[in-house]
Amino acid sequence: MTNDDKSGSGGASGKNRGEDLVGDGDETVGWSNAGPIRTIITGKGRPLSVFLLLVALVVLLGTGDLLTPWRNMGFDIQQRLHPRQAENLPVMIVEIDEKALQAYGQWPWPRTMVANLIQAITFRGALVVGLDLLFPEPDRLSLNQIAEDRDDLSDEVRNILRTVRSNDEILAGVVGRVPVVLGRAALTGDEAEVWKKASKPMPPTDLQDPSLLNVLPKADAVVTNLPVLEGNAIGLGVLNGEPDSDGIVRRVPLAMNIDGEPHAGMILEVLRVGLGSPDLMFLGQEGRVSGVRIGPTDFPTDPDARVTPYFTESLDARFVSAADVLSGRVDSILFKNRLVLVGVTGIGVVDKRATPVSPLVHGVEIQAQVLENLLYGTRLIRPAWAIWAEAALMLVLGGLVIWLMPIVKPWIPVALFVVVGGAAAVASHLAFRFGQLQLDPILPSVLSTVILLSMLGVMIAEIDRRRRTLRATLQTERIGAARIAGELQAARDIQMGILPDVSALPGVPAGIDIAAFLESAKEVGGDLYDAFMVDEKRLFFLVGDVTGKGVPASLFMALSKAMSKSAALRGPGVAMNAIIEMANDEISRENPADLFVTMFAGVIDGETGHVEFCNAGHEDPHIVSADGTVRVLECDGGPPLCVFEGFPYPKETLTLAPGETLVITTDGVTEARNTTGGFYGHDRLEVGLGRMVGEADLNAGLGTLVRDVRTFEDGADPTDDLTLMAIRFKGA
Template identity: 35%
Template sequence: MAIQAGRGRALPLLLLLVGLLVLNDLDRTPLLSVREALYDQYQRQMPRARTNEPVIVVGIDSQSLVKHGQWPWSRDLVAQLVRKIQAGKPLALGIDIVFAERDRYSPEVLLARFPDLQPDALAALPDPDQELAGALNGHPTALAVVGLSKSLPGSTQPARPLPEFNPGAGLDQHLPQYAGALASRPLIEKSAAGEGLINASPSLLQANSERGVLRRVPTIATINQLPFLSLPLEMVRLALGGGAVVPESGAQGMTAIRIGDYRLPTQANGEVLLHFGRASSNYYLSAADVLAGVHPPEIFDDRFVIIGFNSTGLQDRIITPLGESLPGIDIHAQVIESLLSSQALQRPGWMSHLESATLLLGGLLLIATIPVLRPRYAVISFTTLSLLLVTGGYLAFFLGLWLFDGVSQVLLLGPVFILLLGNTLVAADRRRRNAELQLQYSREEAARVAGELDAARRIQMGLLPDPATLFADERRFSIAALLEPAQAVGGDYYDCFRLDEQRLCVAIGDVSGKGLPASLFMAISKTLTGVLTRRQADLGLAVRELECELNRENAEYLFVTAFIAVLDLASGDMEYVCAGHDAPILLRDGQLTRIDTATTAGPPLCAIGDYPYVADHLQLQPGDRICLFTDGVTEASNGSNMFGLSRLQSAILGSGRDELQAVATALRDAVRHFEAGHPPADDLTLLFLQWHGQVSER
């Protein structure tokens, strides 16, 4: 059994080890989509509360395009928009647009396109790029930069890297790195206070290419070894006066980024796992309305303002974990809100080790307990463990925005549990089959034993004489007898036979114990009683020899109580020996007495051994009835009381002078009625003898 249990646990243990390997490299398996769906579910059920609106988005929407023409607008119009916003003294302005080429309305571009125009007239026109640069100059404004993994025609090196940044030893290798960038024209970018990245890392683009769900954004990257913050973080830095950016790092890379007093947890590569809030249109303003002066400048006071596209065909749409489709500029707003509240999802490096530990402990617990549990309790145990893992993930997210993946662990523990449960079911089926075979064998054995007991009962009952047949023509006496074993076979017996023409021998006995041993001893006792009483004229001596023979081979140390009597049919003289048996009842002239056995009675046969039994005499009168019985009559119980001698005597008196067999049957029925359905406590035996006296022959 121990070897089978060891084999039954070896394969589940191997599956558990495979599960650990899969969990440690889960990003390369199909389970990654399950993990990301779980994290998305966390956010759907517990989104970030957007209690205030520190960001205003000025969108170049369809209304703006209808009123001011298609994009790109002339940069002097963009400059007007910037001045309208700057009039409200915002904390910082971010422009999610790259002005990489010359404005199409600049004098040089117009002259190249329309050479017939007067150069002097064109020279008098204002330069749109200078208009925009003038609007940006002197204000906390950040321009957008797009990092390029390879240097392409038109790529350049942005002019506004972080002035103070100390990544520490080894941190650079974890951050996204770009060979070049797509930035605004030098005239414009030098007028801005800062530049910030607006693209995601290559790994993020690859991970999100299938579903298009944005879950993380970079906070910092390098372009030609120079550090640049993302556009929303650069806006916060400018709002704080352009202070230093302090990264926090650990053995596996970056852990958080600190800008002034604000801190945002990050992944090792500097990406932040955004805790998204529900989208709202409250902080969106149309660029056309701002240009038209619909909104007072004070609306931008102490706010972060982002200019970007919010029109179909121009904007980039982002699917969030909440299932919402948002313009890309909304992500910048969410990043700023997350930094100001210091809220971001956290999955530090040690979280994977914790998940491996819980997977290992859970698997070992299943391997140790499932094989010893019933299938029902095994399913309950696995269900409970699964609920604990899944609930632990939700609780970790609720308490600290920790991303704990309990679902993947349940999926990896599933094959282990199924295999263990299969082994348990196979073992249970094997035990069931063995139990059925054992039950079938037991039934066959019981049937065989029952058949043997039934045969033994028939043999035992066949040993007993039938007085009605044996003495059918006898007129000097009447005999009726009845024996009912408590079990299939019993230890009681009775006997009646004539020693000669003038002498009748009757006997009754009760062997100690029940069942087969008692029945075998009963058969021996009855046989020897008949043999020895026939052979020995002295009844006392015959009983001594009977005890001697019974004691010869009595390995079970059984004993038997007996009452043996020899009746002279002519004179009515009855010689008897009582060996520990209940004294018979004598019915004479309607009066009941007990035959006196006190003076000559001895112990049960085989109880002491070599006891000198002697016979006593009783003179019967014509019509006398004698009732011999065993303790199965007097000790019959209804659960609280015994039938007793008084009820026996009352039943005998109540029978009057009925035929003896009818009296025996009525007495048996009275005992069974008294027992009220309780099983018999002992064998029940009755023998009635009536002497009619000497009958003259005609």
């Protein structure tokens, strides 16, 4: 529970008290006569608007890729409104779908089945077969492998099976006879170590200028296929490319920097083999890629060796079931003079991505669409001059407003603003439809709107200033006191509002009860608590106490709570001590007043009662048994947060038995004082905790303990904030 019922009416009450002091007289002193406003409207608002326009120009030109997500929203809308229309399909996809799995068994198939599929595809005229598959380990379904795995075979049978060619050798023979490109998967980090000795791609990917290597996406190694397969393949291409931060694939890399070596992607290798070229080369210089040369043909790319595909919707016509190919139910010339990709689509959403046009697309279809974009020259282009054109648009819009607003009727510059902005939107749309150009009129228009609003605001202020006269002088002290009281009450409402209602936390396991109470000694204080689920069964909780009281402590309390929650939600599997250390480092960086905060934080498993916790200079909590026995949880802990940046806090653990309750308090409980100067103390606290088991629930138990503290104080003003949290494990 929280003490929200004592928070009053917030800032509204402060405002009413101020209005009572002012009375109902005429408003003769308006906001438009305030000193800052008078300064702003000097020169009819033009100096301010020119300054804002220059700031907007710096934001537009100087923030690099930071504004890309905002631009992407407009670019995505263009593709959704007018997706690319595929008149011809030079790339087909043979999918190992549910139909194929039902007909020929679960994946992975025997490599002999894959070999049969490749032969069936090439028999029907495919120029090249690109496998969106990996074969890093031997086929366990090979007869010679079965001879090694089965203990119930006779020596005679075992020896016969050992002489049979392995499935991998059969597949390798097919790969060596027909044009097949095998895929590799890029890896980074520790998992890449075991693959760093993988053979280099053959043929190698050439660079016109060595500096081009630095613009390729980097990886440490690749997962390779069996040497017997890669040794026979005509091409090897990297399969994976990361989507944007929002999970949407907008740009696709055509090659990667694998441990200092350029490695073409599957897309380029399929294109190279399909065009009959023995090699390929990335063109460009001084770290900017202009395109890739395959045989006599140059394919333009973005400067970072990526392509921005112009997507179609997902098309069923691109797909052919492997079951139909293997059974011979497809036309004998279905794949004639076409590039064919083979991928698995029938085992869920393992390789599904979103595009600006479709919410879920198989990764192999994205590769097919990139190939179509390269073959037909339909990729989207963000020209180098686009940013300058957008800056010019913003200057025109802002300049019109700054020039015209003070000298003509307001509707005229507003109308011109709308007309010019609308014309720019139409022009950018036409450039997209007919030139595949990505030009963004939205962001310059939004930034220019700030200029428009500032000029309108100045005009309103000037009108208001002209119609107002001086207001009657009020008693400064009384007005100030009323305002401060209202602001402090509003601050208290805000502070209490950011604390969670733990009785209504979503997703709390049935095996956990939790209650909390916080009451500040002043209008606002420095105590804090938080609780939230980090996954389906684990509850994160914390109780903290900022040094000092009042507004500075309350502001630091809000910062500490936000930073701690951010650290706890950084990702699954983060250790408790790592969370506290991240919170310590981040709060310390935002602590110019050199405050510090004690904190007890932990995570409890709702099924087992297991608790991982860290104590950063906080009061040791108590454990209350089901029979009312109370004991102190003695912690190793460390110093309060912000005392030592980078301190290695120890992670500690305990397991609550069913019926046990973990109670965390701040020193506002034990240091509560009565009128004679006596302290409430630890002994009274333990007695009060022991009585909790007799209450109907944890909220009632905490309420009884709080009333006992207030009774002890006997009307004395609280000396510190009072915070308690109780977590009871009821059992799985």
